[in-house]
Amino acid sequence: ERGFAFVAPTLAQSLEGKVVALIDFGDVTTHLDVFHNGTVIYSRDQNFGGRILTENVRARYGIGYPEAEAAKRSGELPQNYEVDLLEPFRSSMAREVARGIEFFLSAGRGYGSVDALLVCGGCGQLPGVAEVIEAHAGIPTVIANPFAPGSRITAGKAVQRQASLLLKAVGLAVRGAG
Numbered sequence: 001e002r003g004f005a006f007v008a009p010t011l012a013q014s015l016e017g018k019v020v021a022l023i024d025f026g027d028v029t030t031h032l033d034v035f036h037n038g039t040v041i042y043s044r045d046q047n048f049g050g051r052i053l054t055e056n057v058r059a060r061y062g063i064g065y066p067e068a069e070a071a072k073r074s075g076e077l078p079q080n081y082e083v084d085l086l087e088p089f090r091s092s093m094a095r096e097v098a099r100g101i102e103f104f105l106s107a108g109r110g111y112g113s114v115d116a117l118l119v120c121g122g123c124g125q126l127p128g129v130a131e132v133i134e135a136h137a138g139i140p141t142v143i144a145n146p147f148a149p150g151s152r153i154t155a156g157k158a159v160q161r162q163a164s165l166l167l168k169a170v171g172l173a174v175r176g177a178g
Contacts, residue, residue, distance in 0.1 A: 018115040021104070022144065023097055023133075025123035027051045032100040034114065041111075042104045048096045050123045053089045060085060075127070090129050094136035101137060113139075120144035 017037065024031040028049040034042040050072075057077065058068035071077050101114055117139050119130055124143050134141035 019111050019113065020116045020118060021097075021101060021114050021139075022118045022120065023100065025050060025093065025119070025121035027122070030096055030100070030121075032097075032104070034104050034111075036111070041109060042107060044100055044103055046096055046100055048092070050121070052092070053085065053123070053126075056085050056089070057081070073122075073125075086126065090126060090132040091136070093123060093126075093129060094133045097133050098137050101139070115139070117141040118144040 019041075020035045022033045022035065024033075026049045028047070028051050030046045030048045032042075032044045032046070033040050054065065054068045054072055057063070057072050058065055060081075061068070061071075061077070063071065097117065097119075101117075104114070105111065117133060117137065119133060119141060120143070123129060130141045130143050
C-alpha cells in the first residue's frame with residue numbers, strides 16, 4: 001500500500017474517486033490490489049507468474065533455468081521467441097488480469113468498474129505487455145514506475161530500467177521512514 005503513493009504519478013489522470021488496480025506479476029504468484037482513493041479495498045493472489053515463461057524458454061531452447069531467466073530478461077533469444085512464446089504468455093497475462101478484475105467486480109463491493117491498471121513485477125518489463133493487457137481488459141494500462149516524474153524519489157538510468165521490479169522495495173523502504 002505504501003508503494004502505491006509512489007506509482008500514482010505514473011498515471012496521467014487524477015486518482016480522486018478512481019478505482020485503480022495494481023497487478024504485481026511475481027515469479028509464481030500474481031498479486032492484485034485494488035485501490036479507491038489510495039486505500040486498498042480488495043486483494044487477491046493468483047497462481048500465475050513469470051516462471052511459466054522461463055520454463056517455456058528453458059524447454060524450447062534446451063537451456064538451464066538460470067540461462068533461460070537471463071535470456072528472457074536480456075531478450076537475447078531466437079526470432080521465433082516472440083511469436084512462439086512471448087505473445088502467448090502476454091495473452092495469458094492479460095487473461096489473468098481480466099480474471100482478477102472480474103473477481104473484484106463480482107465481490108459485491110459496489111464498484112462497477114476499474115478506471116486504470118498499473119502493472120509491476122518482473123513480467124511488467126516484458127515488451128508490449130501494457131498494450132496487450134489494455135486491449136484485452138479494455139482498461140487504460142501503464143507500467144508502474146515509482147520513479148516517474150512527479151514522484152517523491154528519483155533514480156539513475158540503470159535503476160529506471162528496473163523500475164517495475166522495484167515497487168515493492170520502495171514500499172518497504174519507506175515503511176519505516178514515516
